[in-house]
Amino acid sequence: MKGYLWQAVANEPHPTRLHQWENVAIDAVGNVIEFWGFKRNQGRVWALLYLRDVALTAAEIEKELELSKGGVSMLLRDLERWAVVLRVRTPGDSAWRYKAETDLLHMARRVIEEREFSFIARIRADLEEARKLAIAEGHVSRAQIARLTKMETLAEATEKALKLFLKTSRLDVGGMFDVFKGDQGE
Amino acid sequence: MKGYLWQAVANEPHPTRLHQWENVAIDAVGNVIEFWGFKRNQGRVWALLYLRDVALTAAEIEKELELSKGGVSMLLRDLERWAVVLRVRTPGDSAWRYKAETDLLHMARRVIEEREFSFIARIRADLEEARKLAIAEGHVSRAQIARLTKMETLAEATEKALKLFLKTSRLDVGGMFDVFKGDQGE
DNA sequence: CATGCAGTTCAAAACGGCTTGAACTATATG
DNA sequence: CATATAGTTCAAGCCGTTTTGAACTGCATG
Numbered sequence: 001m002k003g004y005l006w007q008a009v010a011n012e013p014h015p016t017r018l019h020q021w022e023n024v025a026i027d028a029v030g031n032v033i034e035f036w037g038f039k040r041n042q043g044r045v046w047a048l049l050y051l052r053d054v055a056l057t058a059a060e061i062e063k064e065l066e067l068s069k070g071g072v073s074m075l076l077r078d079l080e081r082w083a084v085v086l087r088v089r090t091p092g093d094s095a096w097r098y099k100a101e102t103d104l105l106h107m108a109r110r111v112i113e114e115r116e117f118s119f120i121a122r123i124r125a126d127l128e129e130a131r132k133l134a135i136a137e138g139h140v141s142r143a144q145i146a147r148l149t150k151m152e153t154l155a156e157a158t159e160k161a162l163k164l165f166l167k168t169s170r171l172d173v174g175g176m177f178d179v180f181k182g183d184q185g186e
Numbered sequence: 187m188k189g190y191l192w193q194a195v196a197n198e199p200h201p202t203r204l205h206q207w208e209n210v211a212i213d214a215v216g217n218v219i220e221f222w223g224f225k226r227n228q229g230r231v232w233a234l235l236y237l238r239d240v241a242l243t244a245a246e247i248e249k250e251l252e253l254s255k256g257g258v259s260m261l262l263r264d265l266e267r268w269a270v271v272l273r274v275r276t277p278g279d280s281a282w283r284y285k286a287e288t289d290l291l292h293m294a295r296r297v298i299e300e301r302e303f304s305f306i307a308r309i310r311a312d313l314e315e316a317r318k319l320a321i322a323e324g325h326v327s328r329a330q331i332a333r334l335t336k337m338e339t340l341a342e343a344t345e346k347a348l349k350l351f352l353k354t355s356r357l358d359v360g361g362m363f364d365v366f367k368g369d370q371g372e
Numbered sequence: 373c374a375t376g377c378a379g380t381t382c383a384a385a386a387c388g389g390c391t392t393g394a395a396c397t398a399t400a401t402g
Numbered sequence: 403c404a405t406a407t408a409g410t411t412c413a414a415g416c417c418g419t420t421t422t423g424a425a426c427t428g429c430a431t432g
Contacts, residue, residue, distance in 0.1 A: 025320075028313045050337075069392085073411085077410085095407080129210055148207075164351075225419095244379070
């Protein structure tokens, strides 16, 4: 919602070297990526690097997207860990430069696998424990135990759906891989 | 972080009539439902009603889950709107009672349909606008335009994946429907 | 129509996640 | 080694979301 302010401000204090179209596109990607459960700014950084198609330094990213030094450092670390951004050292320069890998969905899959699945596993464990506690408790009706069991089905179903989702994004959407490849030269 | 105070209090002011096993199970469902993008307490209310298998009044829910009057009112309204909780009037009683519908996934589908799709649609529109702006701008390289187009593919793919997810949760996981049915009697 | 209880609304408070920025460490360079 | 610049860390603050609770509406009842 604040995003609209900039129109009213004639002379921004930060010159905002970003073109308007870049800004719109970068924010849009930020939104998609946030939808997928990541930080908005992770998507924005990736989008900037992808759009520019040049390796930028952290300082440049910081200036273009108006983020803090510390923030950029952390964002880049995440993106690098998920292998959607590459850290490259240019000969003449003392600073690292960062470059977009083209496979953004890689990120989604990686994180869903490492983070979401363990989360669901934990929930399933909790439900199992609840059932054990209920049984130990005595005087818990059989129907109630049955309902607990059915709740476990809910967690299992969630896990199954997640797996299918991943597989889907790999096969159906999989074309994306290639879509993002081979567009380097002008 | 302030939330830790309660540990110091030896005798809880609220006796917490919930059994431990109920508590564990209810919180677990709260977590699943939060994972699906809803409020934790929406899941907890549903879970309480489902576990007890009795229609409870708002006041009872309020006491059992230690929520506020206003909060329960809003949570129940949401759950009712999504048709996962039923409002029933018992003859002798002047207050409404609430009962769990068995199809919790209904909620997920409803909201994804009404909320997430329009969100993605908006993102796609933004990216399209960015491309138009870039073209109008002039001196934007053809490769850059191409990259914008490819970003649109990202949003489209997200939408497609979402649709498949819905279909999946309806068919594959669809067994859940029946799983939650016909367990009413002891 | 006064009383009391069920239910709703919404401004304010609490909460949680993200970002900031200052202090720190690491690394290159003369 | 001294200096400068790049990069990291994390406590504190910011900001959006959720929850609270008091005031309110609606409704049944005497």
